[in-house]
Amino acid sequence: MKRPFYHYLMTERDPNKKDAVTIFANSAENDGSFPKQSEDYDEISAYLELNGSYLPSMDVFDEAWTRYIDRNAD
Template sequence: MTEPFYRYLMTLRNPEDHGTVANFANNAFHDHAFPKQATDYHELSEYLELNAGYLPSMSIFDEAYAMYQEARTRS
């Protein structure tokens, strides 16, 4: 079974790190409506485009999703 994107993203949380991906992860943690079981890029992208005012650029999501895919291929 594939690990959901949210679960991977939570491994990137770090309140001391002010990088864009860490900020995304920190903010997603507080987003109670985030699709926590999703693995599909398009489902996640659509949700974030419509609901994530905390994400200043979708390129941050693209970067995090690429990291997620890379981690999945190594598993």
């Protein structure tokens, strides 16, 4: 079983870096409603579309998701 997306995303946090995925990770950490246990793209995507005002573009989520899949490949 792979780890939830949120757990991966937290590895991308950094107070000094300013790339889009890092900013997303830093913001998601402060989102108390983020689906922290989910491994499901559609569930997280739907959540972010409705509640991710801190996400400038869903392309950022897609980039982070690709990294997540690459790092959790069996």
